[in-house]
Amino acid sequence: RKEVEQDPGPFNVPEGATVAFNCTYSNSASQSFFWYRQDCRKEPKLLMSVYSSGNEDGRFTAQLNRASQYISLLIRDSKLSDSATYLCVVKTQAGTALIFGKGTTLSVSS
Amino acid sequence: DTEVTQTPKHLVMGMTNKKSLKCEQHMGHRAMYWYKQKAKKPPELMFVYSYEKLSINESVPSRFSPECPNSSLLNLHLHALQPEDSALYLCASSQDSGQGGWGYTFGSGTRLTVV
Numbered sequence: 404r405k406e407v408e409q410d411p412g413p414f415n416v417p418e419g420a421t422v423a424f425n426c427t428y429s430n431s432a433s434q435s436f437f438w439y440r441q442d443c444r445k446e447p448k449l450l451m452s453v454y455s456s457g458n459e460d461g462r463f464t465a466q467l468n469r470a471s472q473y474i475s476l477l478i479r480d481s482k483l484s485d486s487a488t489y490l491c492v493v494k495t496q497a498g499t500a501l502i503f504g505k506g507t508t509l510s511v512s513s
Numbered sequence: 514d515t516e517v518t519q520t521p522k523h524l525v526m527g528m529t530n531k532k533s534l535k536c537e538q539h540m541g542h543r544a545m546y547w548y549k550q551k552a553k554k555p556p557e558l559m560f561v562y563s564y565e566k567l568s569i570n571e572s573v574p575s576r577f578s579p580e581c582p583n584s585s586l587l588n589l590h591l592h593a594l595q596p597e598d599s600a601l602y603l604c605a606s607s608q609d610s611g612q613g614g615w616g617y618t619f620g621s622g623t624r625l626t627v628v
Contacts, residue, residue, distance in 0.1 A: 437616050444624075446603055447556065449616035490555060500546055500569060501617060503555035 406430060407504035409491050415510045420481045424507045426474040426491030435494035436467055438476045440487045441506065447490055450476075481511045516540075519604050519620035527628055528594060534623045536587040536604030545587040546617065547579060548603040556603055562587060563609070594627045601625075 409426045416422050428436075436453035451458065453465040453474055464477040474491055491504035517538045526532050536545065544563045548556035561569035562581040570579075576598075578590040587604055601624050605617040 439616075444601075446619040446621050448619065452616060500558045500561050502558075505555050 405504075406495075406502050407491055407493050409504040409507050411505055411507060413508040413510055415512065416481055418481055418483060418511055418513050420511070421477065421479045422481060422509060423478075424476045424489055424491070424509075426476075426504055428472050428474070428491075428493045430493070430495050431472060433472075433493045433495050436465075436474050437492040437494075437501070438463075438465055438474075439490040439492050439503075441490055442487050447503075450489070478509075481509075483511050483513060485509060486511045517604055517606055517618050517620035519602075519623050521623055522621065523624050523626075525626045525628060526591065526594065528596070530594075531590070531592045533591065534589040534602055534604075534625075536589075536620055537585055538606040538618070539585055540606065540618065541584075541608075542606035542618070543584060543609050544607045545581065546605040546607075547587070547589055548605065548619075550601045550603055550622075560589075591625075594625075596627050599626045 407428050414422055438450040439447040440450045441447040451460050451465050453467045455467050457466045462479045466475045478485055486509055488506040488508050490506045492501045494501055520535045546561050547559040549559055550556040558571050559573045560579045565581045565584055576593050580588040601622045603622045604620040607617045
């Protein structure tokens with residue numbers, strides 16, 4: 404079983420739509436969780452950290468369910484500029500680096 | 514300065530060449546990383562430096578040789594590469610590799626082509 408699994412998509416949605424991405428991780432000792440965004444031929448950029456209590460940043464809401472080892476990202480009122488690949492990222496324990504899921508591709512059209 | 518700077522942005526090298534990739538950050542981060550990313554794949558960890566010491570080597574072939582001259586610089590020396598080593602090489606840094614909750618700052622990468 405892969406450490407971090409995501410539905411690769413692509414998700415094709417119209418502007419204004421709400422879209423949700425899911426991610427599962429296999430290591431129950433995982434400590435830190437993130438969503439990164441990567442545009443084509445660019446580097447990954449941190450979108451938001453994910454906390455157990457859930458957190459929101461504008462149109463973006465992230466949730467973590469430790470019992471189910473499940474992470475989600477909700478994007479409301481999608482914009483054309485949201486088109487990118489969204490990477491679910493987990494840090495397993497202190498002293499180790501980030502582990503990336505394969506990414507979910509989002510395409511928002513007008 | 515909140516950036517990680519990588520040079521060169523593009524590199525084409527022959528299989529017998531020796532070249533180096535460079536990475537620099539001035540954010541006071543004490544952990545630096547090399548990742549390799551192939552097309553349509555996620556970044557894969559190669560090396561982790563923590564406080565200028567190599568702490569993780571993910572079984573990377575010896576034709577890749579990392580070096581951390583000081584806390585702001587990270588190099589990746591390349592020698593006798595194969596065409597399948599062609600990829601985007603990403604450098605990243607974070608406050609401390611041992612701290613949970615810190616995201617990484619990535620450089621824009623070096624796109625390497627081995628011919």
